[in-house]
Amino acid sequence: xxxxxxxxxxxxxxxxxxxxxxxxxxxxxxxxxxxxxxxxxxxxxxxxxxxxxxxxxxxxxxxxxxxxxxxxxxxxxxxxxxxxxxxxxxxxxxxxxxxxxxxxxxxxxxxxxxxxxxxxxxxxxxxxxxxxxxxxxxxxxxxxxxxxxxxxxxxxxxxxxxxxxxxxxxxxxxxxxxxxxxxxxxxxxxxxxxxxxxxxxxxxxxxxxxxxxxxxxxxxxxxxxxxxxxxxxxxxxxxxxxxxxxxxxxxxxxxxxxxxxx
Amino acid sequence: xxxxxxxxxxxxxxxxxxxxxxxxxxxxxxxxxxxxxxxxxxxxxxxxxxxxxxxxxxxxxxxxxxxxxxxxxxxxxxxxxxxxxxxxxxxxxxxxxxxxxxxxxxxxxxxxxxxxxxxxxxxxxxxxxxxxxxxxxxxxxxxxxxxxxxxxxxxxxxxxxxxxxxxxxxxxxxxxxxxxxxxxxxxxxxxxxxxxxxxxxxxxxxxxxxxxxxxxxxxxxxxxxxxxxxxxxxxxxxxxxxxxxxxxxxxxxxxxxxxxxx
DNA sequence: AGCGATTGTCTCTTACAAGAGACGTATGTA
DNA sequence: TACATACGTCTCTTGTAAGAGACAATCGCT
Numbered sequence: 387x388x389x390x391x392x393x394x395x396x397x398x399x400x401x402x403x404x405x406x407x408x409x410x411x412x413x414x415x416x417x418x419x420x421x422x423x424x425x426x427x428x429x430x431x432x433x434x435x436x437x438x439x440x441x442x443x444x445x446x447x448x449x450x451x452x453x454x455x456x457x458x459x460x461x462x463x464x465x466x467x468x469x470x471x472x473x474x475x476x477x478x479x480x481x482x483x484x485x486x487x488x489x490x491x492x493x494x495x496x497x498x499x500x501x502x503x504x505x506x507x508x509x510x511x512x513x514x515x516x517x518x519x520x521x522x523x524x525x526x527x528x529x530x531x532x533x534x535x536x537x538x539x540x541x542x543x544x545x546x547x548x549x550x551x552x553x554x555x556x557x558x559x560x561x562x563x564x565x566x567x568x569x570x571x572x573x574x575x576x577x578x579x580x581x582x583x584x585x586x587x588x589x590x591x592x593x594x595x596x597x598x599x600x601x602x603x604x605x606x607x608x609x610x611x612x613x614x615x616x617x618x619x620x621x622x623x624x625x626x627x628x629x630x631x632x633x634x635x636x637x638x639x640x641x642x643x644x645x646x647x648x
Numbered sequence: 649x650x651x652x653x654x655x656x657x658x659x660x661x662x663x664x665x666x667x668x669x670x671x672x673x674x675x676x677x678x679x680x681x682x683x684x685x686x687x688x689x690x691x692x693x694x695x696x697x698x699x700x701x702x703x704x705x706x707x708x709x710x711x712x713x714x715x716x717x718x719x720x721x722x723x724x725x726x727x728x729x730x731x732x733x734x735x736x737x738x739x740x741x742x743x744x745x746x747x748x749x750x751x752x753x754x755x756x757x758x759x760x761x762x763x764x765x766x767x768x769x770x771x772x773x774x775x776x777x778x779x780x781x782x783x784x785x786x787x788x789x790x791x792x793x794x795x796x797x798x799x800x801x802x803x804x805x806x807x808x809x810x811x812x813x814x815x816x817x818x819x820x821x822x823x824x825x826x827x828x829x830x831x832x833x834x835x836x837x838x839x840x841x842x843x844x845x846x847x848x849x850x851x852x853x854x855x856x857x858x859x860x861x862x863x864x865x866x867x868x869x870x871x872x873x874x875x876x877x878x879x880x881x882x883x884x885x886x887x888x889x890x891x892x893x894x895x896x897x898x899x900x901x902x903x904x905x906x907x908x909x910x
Numbered sequence: 911a912g913c914g915a916t917t918g919t920c921t922c923t924t925a926c927a928a929g930a931g932a933c934g935t936a937t938g939t940a
Numbered sequence: 941t942a943c944a945t946a947c948g949t950c951t952c953t954t955g956t957a958a959g960a961g962a963c964a965a966t967c968g969c970t
Contacts (some may be wrong), residue, residue: 405928405955409670409707413714416731421740429946443948445671446929452675453771460949466739468770469678471746472793474736475683477728479792484733514729530737579700591676628930648722667925691916700959705918706957723918899955 394551411437412445416454416466425458425465483614488516488639489608491617495520498633501620505541505603510557512536512545515615522622535562537576539615540589540603547584548611551577565594588634598623602634602643617641660762665696673699673707678716682793687727716866745876745906749868750778752902753879757782760895763882767803768866774798774807774818777877784884797824799838802851802865803878809846810873813839827856850896860885866903879903 414435414490419426426434432442438481446464448454453469495502495518503517511533536542536558546554563571583589592600598624602611608614615639619633676697682687689697694704708726711717715731740746757764757780767777770904773795798804799819808816817838826832845851854862862885870876879902881895 405957407670407957408927409674409710409957411928412671412674413710413716416735420735423678423738424742427903427946428948438931439947440930440949441928448671448675449769454675454678464743467737468739468768468775470732471736471739471777472770472775473678473682473728474739475732475792476685477730477733479735480686506730508734509713511735513730515733530734530741667927669927670958671927673958689916690918695964701917701963702919857964 405437406437407421408441408445411435411441412449415442415445415449416428419455419464419466423433425463427463479519483608484515485644487615487644490644491516492518494619494637494640496519498619498636500633503541503618503620505539505545505618506532506617512539514540534561534595537562537571538565539593539618540583540591540601541618543576543579543583543589543591543615544603544605544616545581547605547613549580554580562614566596588638590630593623599631600625601638602630604634604638605642607643607645609610609646614646615644617644623629653828668699670703670707673697673703674711677704677707677711680697681717681726681728689725691727696862697850731905743866745870745908746777749879749906751876751908753778754780756780756879756881756899760898762895765803765880765882766877767801767880769807769878770795774801774804782882788832796857797821799824799833800827800854800856802845802863803843803880805838805845805851805853806865806867806878807868807875808842809875811842816842817857828858850900852892852896855885862887863878864891864892864898864899866896868903869907876908878905 394619415431415436417515419430422434428442428446429439432439433448435442437445442606446455450457450467453467454462456467457463460467478488486503489502493503494500499521501517501520501522502517506513506515508515512535513533514532516531534542536546546557549557555573557599558573558576563573563576565571579589588602590600590602594601599620601618601620603616603618605613606615606617617637619637621630621633625633650699650889668823676699677693680693680696685792690704691701693708694701699707701883709716712719712726712729715729717726718729720727721726721787740750746766752807753764753766758764762785763779763782763784766777768775770777773842774797776794776796779792793820794806798808801824811819817835820835820838825835825838827833850864850866852862854863856863861878861880864879865878867875868877880897883892883895887895
């Protein structure tokens with residue numbers, strides 16, 4: 387395992403061994419920390435992003451000085467720093483949709499008791515931008531920032547509305563079509579689902595990510611036909627059809643409220 | 649090394665002729681966006697960070713591809729992107745103090761009706777990490793992430809407890825000692841204030857940043873003697889001594905609750 | 911239309927950062 | 941005590957990214 391491919395970025399497969407741009411290394415470092423979700427030693431970090439140790443030390447020092455990373459308590463581990471938090475808050479402040487969306491999601495999960503999420507496309511990937519756990523005894527929720535293959539989710543079907551078929555194929559890898567339990571979706575079916583979701587204005591999937599839940603999603607528009615985000619509810623798979631229907635109604639209402647009138 | 653400093657410093661010198669490391673340029677770009685607090689054209693961005701246009705285009709493209717920046721709606725302006733928000737949330741998740749501190753600040757401002765803030769040192773600068781506006785008709789609050797000279801604030805006096813005099817002198821520039829209204833503080837007085845604040849376990853300043861408010865602050869400890877943050881209340885300068893006293897009591901109690909037992 | 915300013919892309923050069931690797935130190939463990 | 945593995949810093953070389961600048965395409969203003 388020497389090339390390891392690293393970045394989710396880049397269309398061109400440049401075999402490594404060649405020198406990497408410092409900035410790219412930094413982006414990989416950040417992404418790596420995002421996946422580990424915990425402080426990590428610099429040596430391990432270097433291994434993790436497959437970068438030379440000396441380079442990693444240099445970059446980490448820059449980032450720590452800049453406040454994007456911080457040394458963790460014990461002194462030789464690093465994780466995200468305050469600066470990133472501040473920049474993130476700036477993003478929230480400049481983004482009405484996100485700010486209001488977080489609010490709506492929190493309301494929704496409080497009112498219904500179900501886990502609720504705000505989802506967006508993030509450089510071609512499905513991303514849970516905010517989630518609120520609901521009140522059920524067992525935790526259904528998944529962490530904020532988690533990235534999941536688009537075909538596994540109801541939201542994914544809504545978020546891809548309006549994309550060309552070719553674009554969709556670009557965003558969906560072969561692996562993405564294989565569910566956690568091993569079942570395999572057909573790309574054609576997925577694309578048909580997208581069209582159907584766009585037409586009906588909502589989407590429900592059952593037992594895709596796991597066997598115990600279904601996912602209800604409704605689109606949030608940033609303009610005519612432009613799906614900017616989705617709100618979704620994750621409920622037990624045996625939720626009655628009646629309750630499911632009323633939840634969908636509520637969900638669509640709230641999602642519409644979030645949408646830009648345009 | 650030509651200009652060094654970089655960091656918060658703005659469009660100062662065009663010394664150079666020398667090439668800048670890409671990563672540094674990126675850090676400056678992020679910092680610049682943080683100060684402007686709004687989307688900005690790439691050309692203006694290049695001017696703002698005093699970088700060549702071609703370089704700026706390249707870097708911005710990388711950052712947009714990575715999701716750290718996003719093109720704003722109209723298409724030729726950039727601002728912070730979702731990735732930074734996600735990283736910021738990761739930071740919050742990994743940081744008990746911040747998470748609980750935000751909560752306490754929100755509680756405090758709701759209970760007292762006053763503007764309340766959580767403050768920390770951020771690479772040698774005083775930073776408002778979270779603030780909650782309070783319920784007074786006039787807004788006292790200042791934005792999250794704002795950076796203010798240490799000597800202007802009550803929190804600054806607490807945050808510097810335990811630092812060597814030399815270190816303090818390093819962190820405080822001449823300009824920092826000049827208040828917004830032109831008055832000039834003496835470094836010696838400031839250092840004495842720090843010692844006093846450390847001894848009494850809280851700090852009050854009146855009419856420093858503006859003539860209408862006073863600032864009450866209490867330290868949050870991350871270990872014995874280690875001030876990690878402060879909570880503070882910003883109240884009208886004519887608040888009665890009695891109420892001030894009771895607010896300080898409340899504040900110290902909450903700050904202590906936040907502190908690590910250590 | 912005419913003119914200046916701005917935008918986004920591209921090419922080419924060379925200053926300099928990425929990387930290999932050696933070094934001294936601090937661990938842990940047989 | 942030796943031995944192995946990790947850490948943090950340093951030096952030197954060379955591949956390459958930062959930057960200057962040319963270019964066409966828009967925009968905005970008389």
